[in-house]
Amino acid sequence: xxxxxxxxxxxxxxxxxxxxxxxxxxxxxxxxxxxxxxxxxxxxxxxxxxxxxxxxxxxxxxxxxxxxxxxxxxxxxxxxxxxxxxxxxxxxxxxxxxxxxxxxxxxxxxxxxxxxxxxxxxxxxxxxxxxxxxxxxxxxxxxxxxxxxxxxxxxxxxxxxxxxxxxxxxxxxxxxxxxxxxxxxxxxxxxxxxxxxxxxxxxxxxxxxxxxxxxxxxxxxxxxxxxxxxxxxxxxxxxxxxxxxxxxxxxxxxxxxxxxxxxxxxxx
Numbered sequence: 001x002x003x004x005x006x007x008x009x010x011x012x013x014x015x016x017x018x019x020x021x022x023x024x025x026x027x028x029x030x031x032x033x034x035x036x037x038x039x040x041x042x043x044x045x046x047x048x049x050x051x052x053x054x055x056x057x058x059x060x061x062x063x064x065x066x067x068x069x070x071x072x073x074x075x076x077x078x079x080x081x082x083x084x085x086x087x088x089x090x091x092x093x094x095x096x097x098x099x100x101x102x103x104x105x106x107x108x109x110x111x112x113x114x115x116x117x118x119x120x121x122x123x124x125x126x127x128x129x130x131x132x133x134x135x136x137x138x139x140x141x142x143x144x145x146x147x148x149x150x151x152x153x154x155x156x157x158x159x160x161x162x163x164x165x166x167x168x169x170x171x172x173x174x175x176x177x178x179x180x181x182x183x184x185x186x187x188x189x190x191x192x193x194x195x196x197x198x199x200x201x202x203x204x205x206x207x208x209x210x211x212x213x214x215x216x217x218x219x220x221x222x223x224x225x226x227x228x229x230x231x232x233x234x235x236x237x238x239x240x241x242x243x244x245x246x247x248x249x250x251x252x253x254x255x256x257x258x259x260x261x262x263x264x265x266x267x268x
Contacts, residue, residue, distance in 0.1 A: 028189050030178070031216050047174045047225040049126040050151060051202065054106050057152040058122070060114070060134070061101035064142030073115045073141075077102040103152055116141050124203065127151065127173075156226055158184035160234035161191030176225050177211065177218070180232055187213075192235040198223065199231040 026032045034040060052058065062077070064070050104112040110123025117137050122130045131149040138145040154175055157167040163185030170183070177196075187193060198209040211223050218224055226232070 026214065028187075028191075028193055030193065030213050031219065032214050034216050043220045045220060045224055048222075048227055049128065050173060050228055052106060052110075052122045052125050052127070052130060053203065053229070054108055054110055054123055056106045057103050058106065058112070058127075058130075059101050059103050059148075059150050059152055060112075061148040062134075062138060062142075063146035063148075064138065065144055069116075069141050073138075077115060101148065151228070154228055156180055156228065156230045156232065158232045158234070160232075161188045161236045162186065162234055163188060174225060177213070177223070177232070180226050180230075181234075184232075187234050190236050192237055195235045197233040197235070198226065199233065200227055201229060202227075 060077070062070065062073050104114075106112055106123055110121050111119040112122055113119050114134070117134075120134070120137070122133070125133065127149050131147050134149065135145050135147045138147065151173055153169045154172050155167065155169045156175065157165075158180060159165045162181065165184055168180075168183045177198075181187060187196075193214045194212045196211050196213055198211065200207045200209060209223055211218055211221065
C-alpha cells in the first residue's frame, strides 16, 4: 500500500515539473519583439502631469524681493501654516529652492491655507498650474515672487503575481511601469506579462487599463509612466492554479501515506 502512494506522489511531482516546463520563454520576457540592433531610437515621451488630489501632501516654498513680507510668510509657513519639513525659502530676495520646505495637506474641500492668501483651492490643478496660480496671487505682496510646488512622495500599489506585493512610497515625481514592478520584486514566472492591469482613480473617475509588457509598443505608450495612487495588478496564469492544486494534493497524499505507513508499522 505504501509503495502505491509513493508512486502516486512521484507521479504528481513529475507532472508539476512538466507543467512548469510548458511556459514559453517569450511569455515571460519583457519586450521580446525588439529588432536586433545595438542602438534603438525611441520616440520622445512626456510623463503625465500629476494632478493635485484631496489629502495630497505638497511642499511649497516662497521667495521674493520684499524682505519683511517674505520673512513673515516663511515664519508663518514654518509654523501654524503647515507641517514643516525644514526652512522655507530664504528671506530678502531668496529663491524658492534648496532644502525641503513646509508641507501642506489638501483638505476635504480641495483647499490649503497660506499666509496673506487664506484658503486657496488647488485640487484638480497640475503642479505647474498650482505654481503659476500662487505666483500670480503672491505678486500682490512680493516683487517678482518665486514659488516652488512639489509633491512630497509618489505612492502606488502592486498586487498579484509579483514577488513582493505591497504599497510603495518613492521620493520622486516620475515612475515608469518597469520601475514600479521592480519595487515589487518583479513579476514571477506564473504572472501574465501580456495582461497587466492598472486601476486608476482620477477624482473619482476610475478606469482599468490593460497593458502588454512583452510588446515593444509599451515603450511609446501613454501608459509607460504610471500615475500617483495607481494600483497595478498582475494576473496569474492558469498554470499557477493547476500547479498549486497539484502541490496541495501531493502534500495531502504524502501526509496520508505517512500516517498509513505508521499505522501499518504499529500493527506489525
